[in-house]
Amino acid sequence: xxxxxxxxxxxxxxxxxxxxxxxxxxxxxxxxxxxxxxxxxxxxxxxxxxxxxxxxxxxxxxxxxxxxxxxxxxxxxxxxxxxxxxxxxxxxxxxxxxxxxxxxxxxxxxxxxxxxxxxxxxxxxxxxxxxxxxxxxxxxxxxxxxxxxxxxxxxxxxxxxxxxxxxxxxxxxxxxxxxxxxxxxxxxxxxxxxxxxxxxxxxxxxxxxxxxxxxxxxxxxxxxxxxxxxxxxxxxxxxxxxxxxxxxxxxxxxxxxxxxxxxxxxxxxxxxxxxxxxxxxxxxxxxxxxxxxxxxxxxxxxxxxxxxxxxxxxxxxxxxxxxxxxxxxxxxxxxxxxxxxxxxxxxxxxx
Numbered sequence: 001x002x003x004x005x006x007x008x009x010x011x012x013x014x015x016x017x018x019x020x021x022x023x024x025x026x027x028x029x030x031x032x033x034x035x036x037x038x039x040x041x042x043x044x045x046x047x048x049x050x051x052x053x054x055x056x057x058x059x060x061x062x063x064x065x066x067x068x069x070x071x072x073x074x075x076x077x078x079x080x081x082x083x084x085x086x087x088x089x090x091x092x093x094x095x096x097x098x099x100x101x102x103x104x105x106x107x108x109x110x111x112x113x114x115x116x117x118x119x120x121x122x123x124x125x126x127x128x129x130x131x132x133x134x135x136x137x138x139x140x141x142x143x144x145x146x147x148x149x150x151x152x153x154x155x156x157x158x159x160x161x162x163x164x165x166x167x168x169x170x171x172x173x174x175x176x177x178x179x180x181x182x183x184x185x186x187x188x189x190x191x192x193x194x195x196x197x198x199x200x201x202x203x204x205x206x207x208x209x210x211x212x213x214x215x216x217x218x219x220x221x222x223x224x225x226x227x228x229x230x231x232x233x234x235x236x237x238x239x240x241x242x243x244x245x246x247x248x249x250x251x252x253x254x255x256x257x258x259x260x261x262x263x264x265x266x267x268x269x270x271x272x273x274x275x276x277x278x279x280x281x282x283x284x285x286x287x288x289x290x291x292x293x294x295x296x297x298x299x300x301x302x303x304x305x306x307x308x309x310x311x312x313x314x315x316x317x318x319x320x321x322x323x324x325x326x327x328x329x330x331x332x333x334x335x336x337x338x339x340x341x342x343x344x345x346x347x348x349x350x351x
Contacts (some may be wrong), residue, residue: 005139005140006140007075007139007140007141007142007204008020008022008070008075008140008142009022009023009024009075009076009141009142009322010142010204010205010244012267012288012320012321012322013142013205013244013246013266013267013288013320013322014244014266015286015288015320016320017318017319017320017321018320020071020345020346020347021313021316021321021322021323021345022075022076022142022322022323023074023075023076023322023323023324023342023345024074024075024076024077024078024144024322024324025063025074025324025325025329025338026078026324026325026327026328026329027328027329028063028074028078028329029059029060029061029062029063029077029078029080030059030080030328030329031331032329032330032331032332032333032335033062033063033066033335035062035066036059036062039055039058039059043055045096046082046096047082047094047095047096049080050080050081050082050085050125050126051125052125053125053126053128053129053132054132056080056081056125056126056129056132057080057129057132057133057136059080060077060078060079060080060129060133061077061133061136061137063077064077064137064138064141066335067338067339067342069138069140069141070138070140070346071346071347072342072343072346073342073346074141074342075140075141075142075322076141076142076143076144077133077137077141077142077143077144078144078146078207079126079129079130079133079143079144079145079146079198079203080129081126081129081146082102083146083147083148083152083153083209083211084102084104084148084153084156085122085123085126085194086147086148086153086187086190086191086194087104087153087156087157087187088104088122089118089119089120089122089123089190089194090113090116090118090157090186090187090190091116091117091118091119092104092105092106092116092157093105093106100161101161101162102156102161102162103160103161104156104157104160104161105160106160107157107158107159107160107168108154108157108158108172108183109158109159109160109168109172112179112182113157113182113183113186114182114186118190120193123193123194123197126194126197126198127197127198127200127201128201130143130145130198130201130202130203131201131202133202134201134202134203142204142205143202143203143204143205144203144204144205144206144207144246145195145198145199145203145205145206145207146206146207146208146209147191147194147195147206147208147209148191148208148209148210148211149208149209149210149213149225149228149229149232149247149249150184150187150188150191150224150228150229150232151169151184151210151212151213151216151224151225151228152209152210152211152212152213153187153191154169154180154183154184154187154224155168155169155212157183157187158172158183165215166212166215170215170216170220173220173223173224174220177223180224184224184228187228188228188231188232188235191232192232192235192236192239195232195236196236196239196240199240199243200240204243204244205243205244205245205246205266206236206243206244206245206246207245207246207247207248207269208229208232208245208246208247208248208265209248209250210225210229210247210248210249210250210252211250212250212251213225213249213250213251213252213255213259214249214250214251214252214253215251218255221252221255221259222258225249225252225259226258226259226262226263229247229249229259229263229265230262230263230264233245233247233263233264233265234264237264244266244267245265245266245267246265246266246267246268246269246290247259247260247263247265247267247268247269248268248269248271248290249268249269250269250271250327251271251273252271253273253274256268256270256274256279256282256283257282257283260283260284260287261284266288267287267288267289267290267320267322268283268287268288268289268290269289269290269291269292269324270289270290270291270292270326271291271292271326271327272291272292272293272294272295272325272326272327273326274291274292274326276289276291276292276311276312276315276316277315279292279315280315280316280319283319286319286320287319287320288319288320288321288322289316289319289320289321289322290321290322290323290324291312291322291323291324291325291326292312292324292325292326293308293309293312293323293324293325293326293341294308294325294326295325295326295327295328295329295330295333296330298325298329298330298333298337298338298341299330299332299333299334299337301334301336301337301340305337305340305341306344309323309341309344309345313345323345
């Protein structure tokens with residue numbers, strides 16, 4: 001009977017420190033890769049790619065095909081999809097304006113969430129993508145699914161688009177907290193089965209992206225970030241025990257310690273503004289962390305990149321650690337810099 005291949009990144013999520021930190025990059029499947037741009041030019045717009053399961057699977061696997069798996073390569077595939085699939089399934093219309101980003105309608109600043117007509121079949125193409133990837137993925141690679149956290153999803157649903165300060169959602173949360181709570185509850189109810197579906201289709205672990213967590217006051221952070229994420233973790237753990245959950249509250253700053261202690265996530269992602277030495281000191285002992293190279297340091301390359309990598313690795317001498325960026329890889333990132341980073345993390349030559 002053959003041994004089950006070790007998945008180093010999954011082992012870290014389960015609390016096992018690795019001699020070499022396993023690695024992946026947020027948005028590693030995407031537009032900085034020429035092969036992605038070529039496929040997108042053939043298939044059309046972003047949403048069309050997400051709903052073409054064969055193409056979405058190909059995109060998910062492109063970074064691993066280019067950079068390899070394991071030492072000197074990547075240790076995880078991250079599902080190619082979008083956090084706004086959840087409000088789309090909840091009944092909002094979703095489209096992407098060229099050069100301007102996503103749009104949702106009707107906006108919940110003007111419409112009650114109960115008036116939306118859900119179409120849960122909109123999850124099925126995503127599950128099919130997972131199945132396609134799982135059939136082709138290296139057995140040493142961890143497969144990560146994801147969803148947006150309720151606060152971040154709510155900001156888009158309320159305003160109908162992204163914004164710099166999430167003012168529309170914050171105004172509603174302060175002015176009519178009961179109505180805003182109903183939106184958050186509806187997002188939770190849509191997110192848990194979505195993640196369960198991803199797990200059942202083949203992902204090994206999931207990440208909750210709270211991209212706009214940094215815009216909230218401490219009390220609002222407790223109400224709209226910590227509490228909803230804790231509920232998702234509890235429900236997901238009850239439904240699919242043993243599947244690791246990564247929480248990524250971007251911009252949380254000093255509130256990160258409470259997030260880690262109170263949500264129950266299995267690992268915490270650190271954005272590039274977090275001092276990794278501080279994080280190692282204040283986060284619960286033994287809690288795995290992920291991060292937190294500045295994506296712009298990766299663009300800079302050279303001594304700036306090497307120094308940043310070394311400082312992050314040195315900050316976690318005993319803690320289980322997954323090396324990642326502090327946020328998504330940037331469009332104009334040189335491929336050679338990514339190769340250099342992976343080689344350095346793999347203990348190989350970086351000449």
